[in-house]
Amino acid sequence: DAKTTQPTSMDCAEGRAANLPCNHSTISGNEYVYWYRQIHSQGPQYIIHGLKNNETNEMASLIITEDRKSSTLILPHATLRDTAVYYCIVNPTGTASKLTFGTGTRLQVTL
Amino acid sequence: DAGVIQSPRHEVTEMGQEVTLRCKPISGHNSLFWYRQTMMRGLELLIYFNNNVPIDDSGMPEDRFSAKMPNASFSTLKIQPSEPRDSAVYFCASSLSPSGITDTQYFGPGTRLTVL
Numbered sequence: 290d291a292k293t294t295q296p297t298s299m300d301c302a303e304g305r306a307a308n309l310p311c312n313h314s315t316i317s318g319n320e321y322v323y324w325y326r327q328i329h330s331q332g333p334q335y336i337i338h339g340l341k342n343n344e345t346n347e348m349a350s351l352i353i354t355e356d357r358k359s360s361t362l363i364l365p366h367a368t369l370r371d372t373a374v375y376y377c378i379v380n381p382t383g384t385a386s387k388l389t390f391g392t393g394t395r396l397q398v399t400l
Numbered sequence: 401d402a403g404v405i406q407s408p409r410h411e412v413t414e415m416g417q418e419v420t421l422r423c424k425p426i427s428g429h430n431s432l433f434w435y436r437q438t439m440m441r442g443l444e445l446l447i448y449f450n451n452n453v454p455i456d457d458s459g460m461p462e463d464r465f466s467a468k469m470p471n472a473s474f475s476t477l478k479i480q481p482s483e484p485r486d487s488a489v490y491f492c493a494s495s496l497s498p499s500g501i502t503d504t505q506y507f508g509p510g511t512r513l514t515v516l
Contacts, residue, residue: 323504332404332491332507333443387433387456388505390443 292316293377298395301371307364309394311377314358320381322353323388324362326373333376333390336362367398402426404508406492412514418480421511424473425494433493433505434467434477443491449475450497461486482515489513 294312301307313322324336337344337351339360344351350363364371376393405424413419425432433448447457449469457467464483469475479486489510495503 327443332493332510333505335504335506338504387445387448389445392442 292379292389293391295375295377295391295394297392298397300397300399301364301367303368303398303400304366307367307371307396307398309362309364309375309377309396310359311362312359313377313379316357316379317381320379322351322357322360323378323380324349324351325376325378325388325390326371327376327393328370328373336375338380367396369398369400372396372398404492404494404506406490406508406511408511409509410512410514412516413482414516415483416481417515418478419482419486419513419515421477421490421492421513423475423477423492423508425475425492426496426506427473429494429496429506430472431495431497431503431505432469432475433495434475435491435493435507436488437491437510438488446477479513482513484515487513487515 321338321340323338325333327333337346337349339351339353353360374393374395376390378388407422431450434446435443437443446459447467448455452469465479467477489512491507491510493505493507495505497503
């Protein structure tokens with residue numbers, strides 16, 4: 290019961306913005322959109338999350354459409370160290386909510 | 401902050417042996433999660449604890465797997481007896497989960513288990 294759909298892979302030139310899309314057309318009103326990434330041989334790393342408003346932090350920006358059925362993670366100036374698998378996850382509020390990881394998008398940043 | 405600490409980082413054992421993986425969550429976090437990652441199945445949740453109490457163990461594959469959290473700063477995942485199909489990377493994660501507020505999970509570096 291995949292709740293999100295992401296492209297399998299994407300390429301991005303170093304220094305350019307990387308825009309990673311995610312579809313979550315069945316998202317519920319109390320579900321947040323989370324983004325994690327996993328660099329090779331490391332544990333997943335939290336990037337950002339949001340409910341309905343756009344969010345920005347030191348790592349990335351998250352743009353959520355008004356109907357909340359899709360979102361885009363933006364890495365404004367991708368570097369080689371951003372090469373990783375990026376996971377988009379919808380997660381309800383509440384104590385100790387479980388994360389269900391899909392297959393994610395493999396982002397390759399190239400010179 | 402040292403982050404989530406897992407040990408050992410690598411474990412190679414023979415089929416039938418007991419394996420114990422260890423995790424120290426981030427100090428002050430009250431939820432702890434055990435995940436397993438394989439090429440075939442991706443990253444899947446095995447069990448999670450809240451305030452040291454197991455909340456959901458529906459992801460535990462079978463009775464050979466058991467997890468404990470005797471206190472807020474330590475958890476173990478045990479496999480007895482181990483089988484080659486248990487070979488995977490096992491991640492521990494922790495979070496601070498105030499009631500009613502969504503939480504962020506912080507992952508450890510993982511334990512790579514190989515069962516021969």
